[in-house]
Amino acid sequence: MIDTDELLSIRAAELYYEENKTQDEIGAVLRLTRWKVGRLLAQAKASGFIRIEIVHPRARRLIVERRLREHTGLSDAVVVSAAGVSTDEELQSRAAQAAADYLTALRPVPSTLGISWGRTLHEVAQGLKPGWARGVNVVQINGGVSLNRRTGTAAATAVTIAQKALGSATLLPSPAILELVETKLAIESDRAVATVLDLGSAASAYLFSAGQADENSALVDSGYLTADQVAELVRKGAVGDIVGRYINADGHIVDLELDERTIGIRLEQLRRAPTAIAVIAGSTKHAVARAIVFSGLCTVLVTDEDTALAVLGEAP
Amino acid sequence: MIDTDELLSIRAAELYYEENKTQDEIGAVLRLTRWKVGRLLAQAKASGFIRIEIVHPRARRLIVERRLREHTGLSDAVVVSAAGVSTDEELQSRAAQAAADYLTALRPVPSTLGISWGRTLHEVAQGLKPGWARGVNVVQINGGVSLNRRTGTAAATAVTIAQKALGSATLLPSPAILELVETKLAIESDRAVATVLDLGSAASAYLFSAGQADENSALVDSGYLTADQVAELVRKGAVGDIVGRYINADGHIVDLELDERTIGIRLEQLRRAPTAIAVIAGSTKHAVARAIVFSGLCTVLVTDEDTALAVLGEAP
DNA sequence: GGAAAACTTGCTCACATGAGCACACGCATC
DNA sequence: GATGCGTGTGCTCATGTGAGCAAGTTTTCC
Numbered sequence: 049m050i051d052t053d054e055l056l057s058i059r060a061a062e063l064y065y066e067e068n069k070t071q072d073e074i075g076a077v078l079r080l081t082r083w084k085v086g087r088l089l090a091q092a093k094a095s096g097f098i099r100i101e102i103v104h105p106r107a108r109r110l111i112v113e114r115r116l117r118e119h120t121g122l123s124d125a126v127v128v129s130a131a132g133v134s135t136d137e138e139l140q141s142r143a144a145q146a147a148a149d150y151l152t153a154l155r156p157v158p159s160t161l162g163i164s165w166g167r168t169l170h171e172v173a174q175g176l177k178p179g180w181a182r183g184v185n186v187v188q189i190n191g192g193v194s195l196n197r198r199t200g201t202a203a204a205t206a207v208t209i210a211q212k213a214l215g216s217a218t219l220l221p222s223p224a225i226l227e228l229v230e231t232k233l234a235i236e237s238d239r240a241v242a243t244v245l246d247l248g249s250a251a252s253a254y255l256f257s258a259g260q261a262d263e264n265s266a267l268v269d270s271g272y273l274t275a276d277q278v279a280e281l282v283r284k285g286a287v288g289d290i291v292g293r294y295i296n297a298d299g300h301i302v303d304l305e306l307d308e309r310t311i312g313i314r315l316e317q318l319r320r321a322p323t324a325i326a327v328i329a330g331s332t333k334h335a336v337a338r339a340i341v342f343s344g345l346c347t348v349l350v351t352d353e354d355t356a357l358a359v360l361g362e363a364p
Numbered sequence: 365m366i367d368t369d370e371l372l373s374i375r376a377a378e379l380y381y382e383e384n385k386t387q388d389e390i391g392a393v394l395r396l397t398r399w400k401v402g403r404l405l406a407q408a409k410a411s412g413f414i415r416i417e418i419v420h421p422r423a424r425r426l427i428v429e430r431r432l433r434e435h436t437g438l439s440d441a442v443v444v445s446a447a448g449v450s451t452d453e454e455l456q457s458r459a460a461q462a463a464a465d466y467l468t469a470l471r472p473v474p475s476t477l478g479i480s481w482g483r484t485l486h487e488v489a490q491g492l493k494p495g496w497a498r499g500v501n502v503v504q505i506n507g508g509v510s511l512n513r514r515t516g517t518a519a520a521t522a523v524t525i526a527q528k529a530l531g532s533a534t535l536l537p538s539p540a541i542l543e544l545v546e547t548k549l550a551i552e553s554d555r556a557v558a559t560v561l562d563l564g565s566a567a568s569a570y571l572f573s574a575g576q577a578d579e580n581s582a583l584v585d586s587g588y589l590t591a592d593q594v595a596e597l598v599r600k601g602a603v604g605d606i607v608g609r610y611i612n613a614d615g616h617i618v619d620l621e622l623d624e625r626t627i628g629i630r631l632e633q634l635r636r637a638p639t640a641i642a643v644i645a646g647s648t649k650h651a652v653a654r655a656i657v658f659s660g661l662c663t664v665l666v667t668d669e670d671t672a673l674a675v676l677g678e679a680p
Numbered sequence: 681g682g683a684a685a686a687c688t689t690g691c692t693c694a695c696a697t698g699a700g701c702a703c704a705c706g707c708a709t710c
Numbered sequence: 711g712a713t714g715c716g717t718g719t720g721c722t723c724a725t726g727t728g729a730g731c732a733a734g735t736t737t738t739c740c
Contacts, residue, residue: 050422058420065416066426070726083690086727097423100381101415102408104374106366110382386696399720402697 054095056080057088061098064089103131105142112356116341116349119360123347126150128329130353136330139352143329144168147350148175150325151255157181158323162189162251162313163209164291165202166266168327169257173208184215189248189256190291190312191224220244222311224292225272232309241311248313253323258340260332261286261294281306288336290326290345291318297335299343319344326350334358370411372396373404377414380405419447421458428672432657432665435676439663442466444645446669452646455668459645460484463666464491466641467571473497474639478505478567478629479525480607481518482582484643485573489524500529505564505572506607506628507540536560540608541588542625552627564629569639574656576648577602577610597622604652606642606661607634613651615659635660642666650674 059078063069064085069077071085078085092098107129116125126149128142151172161184163169186209192202203219210217222241226232235241259265261282263275267289278286281303285296292310294302301307301315318324326346328337331354338359340346349356354364375394379385380401385393387401394401408414423445432441442465444458467488477500479485502525508518519535526533538557542548551557575581577598579591583605594602597619601612608626610618617623617631634640642662644653647670654675656662665672670680 054420055422058418058422061418062424062426065418072726081690082727084688087689090728092418097418097420099417099419101417102374102377102381102413103415104370104413106371106374107413108378110378388696397720398697400718403718406698 053088053091057092057095058097060085060088061092065098101131102129104129106145107131108146109353109356112353112360115360116356120341121344122341122349125348125356126350127356128350128352133352136332139329139331139354140168141171143327143350143352144171145175147172147255147325147327148177148180150348150350152176152180154253154323156252158184158251158253160185160187160247160251160253161209162187162248162254162256163206164188164190164256164312165192165205166257166259168329169255170201170205172255172327173205173212176209176212178212179214181213181215184210184213185218185247186210186213186215187218187244187248187251188220189251189254191220191222191310218244218247220248220312223272224267224270224311225306226309226311229305229308232311236311245311245313249317251321253325254313254318254321255325255327256291256318256346257327258333258336259289260330260336261288262332264332265289267292287339288333290315290336290340295336295339295343295345297339299339299345315345318346321347323347329355331355369404369407373408373411374413376401376404377408381414417447418445420445422461423447424462425669425672428669428676431676432672436657437660438657438665441664441672442666443672444666444668449668452648455645455647455670456484457487459643459666459668460487461491463488463571463641463643464493464496466664466666468492468496470569470639472568474500474567474569476501476503476563476567476569477525478503478564478570478572479522480504480506480572480628481508481521482573482575484645485571486517486521488571488643489521489528492525492528494528495530497529497531500526500531501534501563502526502529502531503534503560503564503567504536505567505570507536507538507626534560534563536564536628538627539588540583540586540627541622542627545621545624548625548627557627561627561629565633567637569641570629570634570637571641571643572607572634572662573643574649574652575605576646576652577604578648580648581605583608603655604649606631606652606656611652611655611659611661613655615655615661631661634662637663639663645671647671 056078060074063074063077072082074085075082109127109129112127113125116122126146128146130139133139163186186206188206206217206219222235259267261278263278265278267273268275268278281294284302286294286302287297291312293307293315296302324346325348326340327350329352334355337351337355341349341359357364372394376390379390379393388398390401391398425443425445428443429441432438442462444462446455449455479502502522504522522533522535536557538551575583577594579594581594583589584591584594597610600618602610602618603613607628609623609631612618640662641664642656643666645668650671653667653671657665657675673680
């Protein structure tokens, strides 16, 4: 059975929030003093009966952001609202836009910004306003010459971000994954590539996304891996990839041999970075997001509400 | 592209509603005067970006209630929240409970209350508190001797309501629908039945529900009609039944011959009643609810949010 | 049965907030 | 370049609201 005070607090809340009456007027209607009404309203709020939601594509969830900062090693977090959103694409767009906003407001402005590539990063680039910064050197931190269609997407992302920042782009002229370790070592020692990798290692900030470990991964899409290879990685515990490298739930490399053939910044370097912004959204990426956050691969997480709750280990 | 002020109002709303900051503090953060912040918040509210919802099984939607009173001929309306409810059963329970509350608060207390029977009415009876009134004569207004199982439900409902009101129940000792008009006329003229019908016609208030026109109808369930007969009625335009009589979208009797064999109060009597409370909830009953409201068959509607919006002709 | 504890109630006071107003700025027109 | 109009801004003032407090009431426990 429901408490009398509980029912009264609901009646009061209806009059207060729906009818915009003052607590005094409510008191007159319900035959209570205005202080009692105030207490009932406070009680209704405390019991969670009053739900206030900001419904807007650009709305953030500050409460969840704070919880993330407090309960994880993150130094900052941006959580976009998932209210009224049904598709993962929409969530990713919102997160990408939020990442663009975060980057724009980031102080100090990074002189060198290391970035990965992919659908999400492309959207971040689109979301940035021309002139968002003045003179940023954008460096690719993982191999990105696509093997089939989508050619140039990786490069275009870096160039767009750099142009809009009135700065320069430094591209990594290399595939993401090589077939032989020897080839990888050869490419890596090439002066043109080595210079970019060194520059990337010394970036003042990083911005990257992550991919889920399944056949829809960008690495499969780009032809670097087959769906079967990814399935095998999943069998070994892979939850997703970050800058081209597959990790398990603990944030460790899943397949050392594969990793030896992957070109790009090493995870240890990312872990040492003072500012590493991960943009990860969508229901398929909950596991990777969790792995990345708890293994210290990023200092800032830009994500959606549901993913954030998953990272915190709570039901949505 | 999104307006700068719009974005600012969202940021302000986040700080105000999620972080519980004062408008002054928000002003300090966003570098605005506190009046500007107040205006942005007002704007956010006006634009509908702020959604305040009362989540509680007993919560009502006063705004929708008012719209119902204004845009229909209803003298009063009770609309229960559908927040977080998935099943029609739950909606019906909530509406039934709300009807019980409404009846309890109804002034003047009806000396004679005419009621129909069915699942919903049974729940209303359950929801009433013992002693909700002092001395109400409860009269059945339509035939209700069940042909198979559920025997006694109709009678039990009337008796329960009467007992809890410290009053008396007057049962209508007759089936709902007869097979022959002659039988119906004979029963109707029987002194025991006629007296009850007269009493029912003179009731000071009515409380009834309505059934949808499909094979799950209570009349089919009780064996008065077959699923095929109901299908035929639907073909003729039936949207549902009220006190055992099937009506179309205009509130008119669908099948006059069938109606002649139905025992109970006539719809004209209901339309003349100063207080006729209809309790109708659930997604299957939108059409009947609409028909009943717009043909003046009730003066008070107790329903759920979605049905109310359907009655108002709006999307949910 | 009575004392102590826990809670509730009505209140004062200080702060937060919305309404209303005057002024300044941008814009078009003459 | 002056004039009038509409919009946006900062302010005063009145009202609404939450924190804290003392008295009253109920509950609990000996």
